[in-house]
Amino acid sequence: MSSTGQGSAGNVLAALCSFFIPGLGQLLQGRWILAAFQFVLAALLWLILLGWIIHLWSIVDAAMFRPR
Template sequence: MADQGSGGNVIAAICNIFFPGLGQLVQGRILAALVFAIIVFGGYALWFLVIPPIIGAIFHLWAIIDAARFRTYR
């Protein structure tokens, strides 16, 4: 992947909109993808409680922003 704001990061951020963690997986960050997916889907699965869906929504937004701002360090 290229630097922040590149086309690859935009595609990764768009992937995260539809499936949390998919953008990180596209970027090759498997652990981050798993963490985001588990927290977001776990939070959304507990929709009948108040706090978990809010946490899930925050992490969903964080996953999108994280994929868009990712920078490789050389």
């Protein structure tokens, strides 16, 4: 997915996707490694009730992403 910059419709969609599944927004933006890292880390941390930290990071990161 191509986006024009921070606040673009693509970033808003990516942030919404990450709201439901951490890393999904990064996956839509083509950032495979970060998406996998955030998904696995959130899954592990939800076991000790700290997954919301990674969940929020994933949402904010997707919303603030600026392609190079």
